Amino acid sequence: MIDDRQSMRTAEGATLSLVPAGILPRGGAFLIDLLIRAPVYIAALIVMSTRTGSAAGLMLIFLFLLEWFYPVLFEVLRHGQTPGKRMLGIAVTHTDGAPVTLNGSLLRNLIRQADFFPMFYLTGFVAMLSNRRFQRFGDMAANTMVVHVGNSRPPQQISVAQTTPPDWQVTLDDQQTLLALLERQDSLSAARRQELCALGWPELDSAQAEQRALATARYLRGLE
């Protein structure tokens, strides 16, 4: 597979596969969080400019918490997802797939300041492009990464039709290739489907090759 999926084995022998989130979803999530925070910020500033005394002091403490701990609060209590991250289907995890801890979340959010330097996350941007996990410096220090979650599609119904047993010793690769063809047939144009199938059955004409490939795939899947 040519992709940025990171696979690792857990103690239970299960395979965890993590798909790192790139610049766009992360930037989008940041903007959404910013839009959520901005009105609160402005309201607090208005309160502070009109009132003095205790109210202003409490507002300052509130602003301090909002500025530094907004992401920490959500990441720790809401499965690594701030509201922005939730909307874009991404979450913070440790690099071993475990949910982010309080320590990890605090660390990555304190070092956010360095990633922001000198402006618009330039440092963090360069750091993210330089490693396979798209980690900014805060992530590297906290051993965290931002991954896509809940991205599997619902199972698809595949119609039952004629099947043909394969006339060769099928390898796992062959099987997965044919099963993938079966699942993706609707998203490929007819011409492209025939072109692909002709690669496997060059002796047949392309329409027959397609029929043969799909029938073999249905057989392998067990649709009888």
Added chain:
Amino acid sequence: MKQAQFEKQFEADWRQLDQHLATLEKLRRGDLANDPLLNQLPASYRRICHHQALARERGYSLSLIQRLDDLVLRGYRQLYRPRLPLAAPIKQFLLAGFPQAVRAQWPWQLASAVAFCVSLILLWALVRNQPDMVYALLDQATAEQMESMYHPEAEHRNQRSAGDDVTMFGYYIYNNIGIAFRTFAGGLFFGVGALFVMLFNGSFFGAIAAHLTNAGFQQPFFTFVIAHGAPELTAIVLAGGAGLRLGWALLAPGPWSRREALGLAASQAMTVMYGAFALLLLAAFIEAFWSPRQFEAWIKYSVGGVLWLLTLGYLFAAGRR
């Protein structure tokens, strides 16, 4: 077994686990402990791991593998949810963990303290000898503002209300803790950011202290700053030291890769940052509610002196066996 049979046999299982996980993901931490679903999770997690391994081994289609991968990951994330550390760890941390961590990082903490103190003493000596040099560091307006703040006859000094105290408390938290956090993060740039903050703050403090002494305002100034200075200046130096620790990991990672060294240094430095945070909260409290009170100078100096002794004694001695 072919994929279609496999799916047919276990589809109900997977759907159930999916719903089950969705419920757990919505639950808040508090409700979780007595949730009956939680007891079933380990068993259903093991089952889904088994299915995933079978699906991979038998070369079933990628979309099925991906679906099972996703369930495994979600199960794993529920099973290994971190518990929030609370009372007991906090007590252990304050009694021993924090001062031990500071001492374990003594080279960086010392470097940070030296940078701060040396720049403070240099600027103090300079401005005491050449009073005009203060304007090299701060502009006229800031200097005048400082003078009026600490003028012995200034009226505002006797008229602070309780509301003002709370305002200032909020301000000190917002400002000082923010500075400490930024100092720490700035250390990531090979320590330069942290070192700069130490040098700048040391110089600034030295210059202002000397300037106010030149003007004859030393009493109001020192009686104001001495008490909260103990936790506050200490915490800023500690944040600087923690930042230097980060930067050093990148400069000289030793036997680790730079990334590993950074992770290692960060987890150690973070311990100090928790402590610095606690010290700054204490400092903000003292600065807002004690420092502005008017008492005889000797009372203020003794309280301040005791606080300095306590702070430094705590860092040097607490948690030793």
